[in-house]
Amino acid sequence: MPLLEVTNLKKIYTTRFGGNKVQALSNVNFSVEKGEFVAIMGESGSGKTTLLNILATLDKPTSGEILLDGKSLVHISDKEVSAFRRKNLGFVFQDFNLLDTFSLRDNIYLPLVLAGEDYREMAQKIRPIAQALHITELLEKYPYEVSGGQKQRCAVARALITNPRLVLADEPTGALDSKAANALLNVFGEVNRQGQTILMVTHSAQAASRASRVLFIKDGEVFHQIYRGEKTKEEMYQMISDTLTILMTGGEYHA
Numbered sequence: 001m002p003l004l005e006v007t008n009l010k011k012i013y014t015t016r017f018g019g020n021k022v023q024a025l026s027n028v029n030f031s032v033e034k035g036e037f038v039a040i041m042g043e044s045g046s047g048k049t050t051l052l053n054i055l056a057t058l059d060k061p062t063s064g065e066i067l068l069d070g071k072s073l074v075h076i077s078d079k080e081v082s083a084f085r086r087k088n089l090g091f092v093f094q095d096f097n098l099l100d101t102f103s104l105r106d107n108i109y110l111p112l113v114l115a116g117e118d119y120r121e122m123a124q125k126i127r128p129i130a131q132a133l134h135i136t137e138l139l140e141k142y143p144y145e146v147s148g149g150q151k152q153r154c155a156v157a158r159a160l161i162t163n164p165r166l167v168l169a170d171e172p173t174g175a176l177d178s179k180a181a182n183a184l185l186n187v188f189g190e191v192n193r194q195g196q197t198i199l200m201v202t203h204s205a206q207a208a209s210r211a212s213r214v215l216f217i218k219d220g221e222v223f224h225q226i227y228r229g230e231k232t233k234e235e236m237y238q239m240i241s242d243t244l245t246i247l248m249t250g251g252e253y254h255a
C-alpha cells in the first residue's frame with residue numbers, strides 16, 4: 001500500500017460574491033511510496049498551493065479522496081484534524097514561520113509541547129536532529145540572531161521532531177541564497193536517505209533535481225512525471241528544464 005494515495009482530486013473555489021467559480025484542481029491522481037522524495041512543479045496558478053493545502057488538511061477538496069497510510073484525510077472530523085496533523089505531518093514553509101519571541105530550541109519543541117510531551121523526552125529527541133542539521137550551537141539563539149539558512153534548518157528540525165509520516169515543504173529554498181539553498185537540499189537528501197518521505201512544491205529546477213521523482217501539474221492535473229532512476233542530478237536538471245519549457249510553450253508532451 002502506498003503511503004499517500006490521491007484519487008480524482010478536484011477543487012473548485014467559489015468566489016465571495018457567488019457567481020464565479022475557479023477550478024483549481026480538475027482531476028489529480030498520484031501516489032507516493034514510503035521513502036520517496038517527490039517534487040511538485042507547475043506554472044503559477046496551476047494548483048500547487050491548493051494541492052499542498054489540501055494534503056496539509058488546511059483545506060478540503062470539492063471531491064476526491066486522499067489516503068495517508070490508509071486513513072482518509074478528506075473525511076477526518078474537525079475534532080480530530082489538529083491532532084492528526086501534528087502526529088502525521090511535518091511542515092517547512094518558504095518564510096520559515098518561526099516565532100520570534102521563542103529561542104530556536106523552543107521553536108523546535110513547539111509541536112511536542114502542543115502534544116503534551118514531557119521535557120526530558122523533548123531533550124532526547126532534539127539532540128540527534130540538531131546534530132544532523134548542525135544547529136546544536138545555535139539552539140539558545142533567537143530567530144533574528146541567525147541567518148536565513150540557519151532559520152530554515154531550524155524549521156526542518158521542527159518538522160522532523162515529531163517523526164512524521166510525511167514532510168510537506170512549500171518552496172523551502174525560496175527565501176535562501178544559492179549556497180544556503182544547496183545546504184538545505186543536502187539536508188533533505190540526507191533525511192530522505194534515512195527513510196523520511198518528503199513532498200516538496202518548488203519553482204526551482206535545481207531543487208527539484210534532488211528529488212527521486214518530479215511531478216508536473218498543468219491545468220489542475222498531473223501532466224507528466226520524471227523518475228530519477230539512475231539519472232544524475234545534472235541529467236535530472238536537464239530533463240526538468242526541458243519539461244518546463246514544454247509546459248510554458250503549451251506543447252504536448254511526447255515521451
Ligand SMILES: Nc1ncnc2c1ncn2[C@@H]1O[C@H](COP(=O)(O)OP(=O)(O)OP(=O)(O)O)[C@@H](O)[C@H]1O
Binds near residue numbers: 013015022043044
Ligand atoms: N481562495 C481562493 N479563491 C478563489 N480562487 C483561488 C483561491 N486560491 C487559489 N485560487 C485560484 O486557483 C488557481 C490555483 O491557484 P494555486 O494558488 O493553487 O496555484 P499555484 O500553482 O500554487 O500558484 P503559484 O505558483 O503562483 O503559487 C488559480 O487560478 C488561483 O487564482
